[in-house]
Amino acid sequence: MTASHKTVAFLVAGEGIESAELTDPWKAVTDAGHTAVLISPEPGTVQLFEHLDKAGTHPVDVTVGEARADDYDALVLPGGVANPDALRTDTAAVALVRELVESGKPVAAICHAPWTLIEADVLRGRTLTSWPSLRTDITNAGGEWVDQAVVVDGNLITSRNPGDLPQFDSALMEALHHGSAQNPGPVQA
Numbered sequence: 001m002t003a004s005h006k007t008v009a010f011l012v013a014g015e016g017i018e019s020a021e022l023t024d025p026w027k028a029v030t031d032a033g034h035t036a037v038l039i040s041p042e043p044g045t046v047q048l049f050e051h052l053d054k055a056g057t058h059p060v061d062v063t064v065g066e067a068r069a070d071d072y073d074a075l076v077l078p079g080g081v082a083n084p085d086a087l088r089t090d091t092a093a094v095a096l097v098r099e100l101v102e103s104g105k106p107v108a109a110i111c112h113a114p115w116t117l118i119e120a121d122v123l124r125g126r127t128l129t130s131w132p133s134l135r136t137d138i139t140n141a142g143g144e145w146v147d148q149a150v151v152v153d154g155n156l157i158t159s160r161n162p163g164d165l166p167q168f169d170s171a172l173m174e175a176l177h178h179g180s181a182q183n184p185g186p187v188q189a
Contacts, residue, residue: 006034006073006176009100011064011093011116014040015047016082019055020162021110022048025076028169034176037061037072041090049080064092069099074176079111079131079161088119098122101155106175108157110168114138117156127151128158 008029010022022038029036038061040046045057075097077084087093098120101107109117114130115137117123124142128151135145150159150167157175159168 004177007071008034008036008074008076008176009039009067009072010036010076010078011039011067011087011096012046012078013083013086013090013093014042015049016080016086017046017048017058017078018080018083018111018162019048019050020165021078021080021113022058024162024165025078025108025110025169025172028173029076029176032173032176034073039064039067039096041065041087041093049082064090064096067096069096069103069105072100072105074106074108074172075100076172077107077109077113077116079109079113081112084113084115088116094119104155106155106157106172108159108168108172108175110159110164111161114158117141118143126156127153128156129160130158131160 026036038058040060041064043060043063045059047057048055097116101122111131114134118137118141127144129146129148138145149164150171152171157171
């Protein structure tokens with residue numbers, strides 16, 4: 001491992017994960033020589049979906065109960081509708097998300113994944129994007145919602161949907177390269 005090697009946590013519920021929103025950033029992370037670790041509330045495997053259809057499984061590396069924020073250099077929150085909706089009801093998962101956001105480490109959330117950020121109460125004064133139906137939820141949580149392919153605000157990286165994955169992955173790689181995504185303010189693309 002080189003000094004620039006990073007360990008990136010991917011946090012998901014047991015099912016309902018939008019396949020491309022896990023596998024695409026995972027590939028970007030591992031292709032860059034970093035380690036990707038899948039964290040979920042339960043051991044075993046998680047069920048991926050392509051929209052509403054089952055699309056394979058992925059093995060869990062670490063359970064939420066075993067995960068420690070200090071062990072990871074960044075966090076990726078894939079979307080799907082059911083995944084973040086279930087994850088935001090898991091108090092240990094929400095606490096892990098809150099700790100990683102508050103640590104200043106890069107936290108990247110796509111599509112419906114900001115629901116978990118909302119539950120972690122870390123959006124006040126932040127600018128982000130998401131699947132459009134989360135706009136009111138984000139605003140009610142004190143965030144500013146914008147319709148952009150990717151938004152970087154401090155250590156938060158957000159995108160709207162699988163079509164934004166190239167920009168999402170690029171912003172994540174940039175944050176990993178620099179050790180954080182912290183910028184003076186929102187950067188929109």
